[in-house]
Amino acid sequence: MNVDTQNDDNVLIKVRNLRKSFDKQEVLKGVNLDVHTGEKIAIIGPSGCGKSTFLRCVNCLEDPDGGSIMFEGEDLADMKVDINIHRQRIGMVFQQFNLFNNLNVLDNITLAPIIVAKRNRKKGQTVKEIKEKEQEKAYKLLEQIGLADKAKAYPSTLSGGQKQRIAIIRALAMNPKVMLFDEPTSALDPEMVGEVLDLMKKLANDGMTMVIVTHEIGFAREVANKIIFMNDGVIEEENAPEQFFAHPSSPRLKEFLSKVL
Amino acid sequence: MEKQWNNFCRELFDNGGYKDVLNGLLATVEIAVFGLIIGIIIGTLIAMVKVVPKYKILPRILEKVVDVYVGFFRGTPMVVQLLLGYFVLLPLLGIAVDSIIVAIVIFGLNSGAYVSEIMRAGIQSVDSGQLEAGRALGLSYGKTMMRIVIPQSIKNILPTLGNEFITLIKETSVVSFIAVVDLTKAFRQIGAAHYEYLVPYVVLALVYLVLVMLIALGVKMIERRFKRSERRYSK
Ligand SMILES: Nc1ncnc2c1ncn2[C@@H]1O[C@H](COP(=O)(O)OP(=O)(O)O)[C@@H](O)[C@H]1O
Numbered sequence A: 001m002n003v004d005t006q007n008d009d010n011v012l013i014k015v016r017n018l019r020k021s022f023d024k025q026e027v028l029k030g031v032n033l034d035v036h037t038g039e040k041i042a043i044i045g046p047s048g049c050g051k052s053t054f055l056r057c058v059n060c061l062e063d064p065d066g067g068s069i070m071f072e073g074e075d076l077a078d079m080k081v082d083i084n085i086h087r088q089r090i091g092m093v094f095q096q097f098n099l100f101n102n103l104n105v106l107d108n109i110t111l112a113p114i115i116v117a118k119r120n121r122k123k124g125q126t127v128k129e130i131k132e133k134e135q136e137k138a139y140k141l142l143e144q145i146g147l148a149d150k151a152k153a154y155p156s157t158l159s160g161g162q163k164q165r166i167a168i169i170r171a172l173a174m175n176p177k178v179m180l181f182d183e184p185t186s187a188l189d190p191e192m193v194g195e196v197l198d199l200m201k202k203l204a205n206d207g208m209t210m211v212i213v214t215h216e217i218g219f220a221r222e223v224a225n226k227i228i229f230m231n232d233g234v235i236e237e238e239n240a241p242e243q244f245f246a247h248p249s250s251p252r253l254k255e256f257l258s259k260v261l
Numbered sequence B: 001m002e003k004q005w006n007n008f009c010r011e012l013f014d015n016g017g018y019k020d021v022l023n024g025l026l027a028t029v030e031i032a033v034f035g036l037i038i039g040i041i042i043g044t045l046i047a048m049v050k051v052v053p054k055y056k057i058l059p060r061i062l063e064k065v066v067d068v069y070v071g072f073f074r075g076t077p078m079v080v081q082l083l084l085g086y087f088v089l090l091p092l093l094g095i096a097v098d099s100i101i102v103a104i105v106i107f108g109l110n111s112g113a114y115v116s117e118i119m120r121a122g123i124q125s126v127d128s129g130q131l132e133a134g135r136a137l138g139l140s141y142g143k144t145m146m147r148i149v150i151p152q153s154i155k156n157i158l159p160t161l162g163n164e165f166i167t168l169i170k171e172t173s174v175v176s177f178i179a180v181v182d183l184t185k186a187f188r189q190i191g192a193a194h195y196e197y198l199v200p201y202v203v204l205a206l207v208y209l210v211l212v213m214l215i216a217l218g219v220k221m222i223e224r225r226f227k228r229s230e231r232r233y234s235k
């Protein structure tokens, strides 16, 4: 049985034999993963096993050394593709939020969408119209997370939880096909973890395709439809959440779970 | 001493010396201001060449070119650069350009070599996560640098840029080598009228000192405004 060909229409990102080394250290040793439209995949694993590197390779923030990443009919690992176009459709949320400190919240959200809209400008559309449209969209997103009153605030005045929620809607404002999260709650004070996870749950319920590196096992179990255990540069085990936690097969996963659960 | 003071006053006010002084002051400020603007533009471009990842061949070639440029302008005296520009390069090119324009261009080129180092430090002072966030949103490297990283680095290096401006103001005192009448030249002419240099040169020094202090004050005020603009919407 070939699962790949069965669901090929639905496969949004197809990663094959992805390899990445830093100097002599081989960090990714051939990773294979299919991300189907609407899927929520949680990636767990010990620190340093290559989770961030994997996520960063998917949108080529790190250039892969080998393998392929098929997305919308093109191989992102091929240095010849225009990666910027594809990145517009792959949202990314970082552990450290990475808001633009020189821009207020509204400009943080609208900067990239305005640039893209200007490039794809329709006839007769003025720059002012483009800006207003994107700002309106940004306000709607801000209202959804209850932060519309922060539109003119600068990042340095926000709490960690607020920053991360704005980083999430900044990515959403590009209308991405998939969202990648790299430990989105790890840099937060404990009391702020909840608000960020709630927003991510809402996204998941709205049908967003998500790949989430996380240490929040409870969250992964609740939201993900597939959980992946990464270890030493490979995917060591993947399964639906119930199976994954109830019947882990790899001894290293058993050991890992015994530590984190 | 009193006679010298009186002679100075007569040259300055009655014999029209003040006109040269005002024009000289204007020339000094013009050369420094436009030189710094050109310097910031060139310095930013050089700094970007320096920090851009060097996977491809073009950035590597550019880096070599930039190294030669910076090496030349930091390795030779400003006066020599002025002389080369005005008496060698211009005749070679066969074009006639006002000497103050030459001074502005040479000061700009020279300043670019210094500003590039300042700017590089500024760029590196902005955490790389913001660059990555820009790239992850699909913005090009250049766009992300221009909209996100460079504005923040300029803010971070504002005091150092202020110092560069002060350095330029002081260095303009050599532009009379290529026949620009600047502040220094204007006062030298006043002194030359009676071969009495004590008063004109002391006053000249004071004028530079006041100019430099005013600039330092201005930089402080701009800095404070920058800081405030981020704090304004704190609620
Ligand atoms: N830019 C880099 N340069 C060199 N080594 C790196 C770099 N990024 C990650 N590494 C190394 O790769 C390994 C995997 O890192 P990472 O993907 O961040 O792990 P994880 O996210 O699972 O904790 C680590 O040993 C780390 O030190």
Ligand SMILES: [Mg+2]
Residues within 6 Å of the ligand: A051, A052, A053, A183
């Ligand atoms: Mg990590």
